[in-house]
Amino acid sequence: MSFAVRQATIHDLDLVAPLFDAYRQFYGQPADPGLARRFLAERFQHHESVVLLAVDGQGDGIGFTQLYPLFSSVRAARKYLLNDLFVASQARRGGVAVALLREAADYARAAGAVGMSLSTAHTNEAAQRLYESLGWKRELEFREYSIAF
Numbered sequence: 188m189s190f191a192v193r194q195a196t197i198h199d200l201d202l203v204a205p206l207f208d209a210y211r212q213f214y215g216q217p218a219d220p221g222l223a224r225r226f227l228a229e230r231f232q233h234h235e236s237v238v239l240l241a242v243d244g245q246g247d248g249i250g251f252t253q254l255y256p257l258f259s260s261v262r263a264a265r266k267y268l269l270n271d272l273f274v275a276s277q278a279r280r281g282g283v284a285v286a287l288l289r290e291a292a293d294y295a296r297a298a299g300a301v302g303m304s305l306s307t308a309h310t311n312e313a314a315q316r317l318y319e320s321l322g323w324k325r326e327l328e329f330r331e332y333s334i335a336f
Contacts, residue, residue: 188281190249192290195240197231200224202248203240210251210273237267239290241274241283250274250283252291259301267295269305272314288321306331 195203208223230236230253241250253271258264269291274283295303305323307314319325 189244190241192239192241192286195238199240200227203227203238203251206248206251206273210271239287241287249278250287252287254291262301264301265299267300267303269303
């Protein structure tokens with residue numbers, strides 16, 4: 188399958204929003220196309236994230252990743268959080284995730300970032316193998332904590 192990866196803009200909402208909605212459903216959220224569209228539109232309008240979009244030869248969206256800018260106080264430098272990565276079921280095992288991850292790393296490097304981070308479910312062993320095959324290292328030095336509101 189032929190595809191290309193490019194940075195999405197607000198004009199790509201019709202391609203990205205269904206993928207984002209499917210991604211949320213994968214993580215147990217109810218389908219809500221309107222919410223997906225509004226959420227992404229706000230990120231684009233306020234320049235709060237970078238969305239990289241994989242598009243097949245027919246111009247259909249088949250995958251995306253979303254990066255959020257962060258800063259390392261210790262290193263006094265920019266980093267990115269790779270928060271979302273999703274490939275449509277019909278496009279899986281075709282190199283789309285690898286291409287999205289590589290494009291994300293290229294984008295972050297070009298933006299002067301000193302690194303990227305991501306998290307994934309302990310049970311998502313396929314994703315862990317993919318990340319590690321591309322040079323990502325499991326964080327062993329720090330424990331992560333969260334609090335829900």
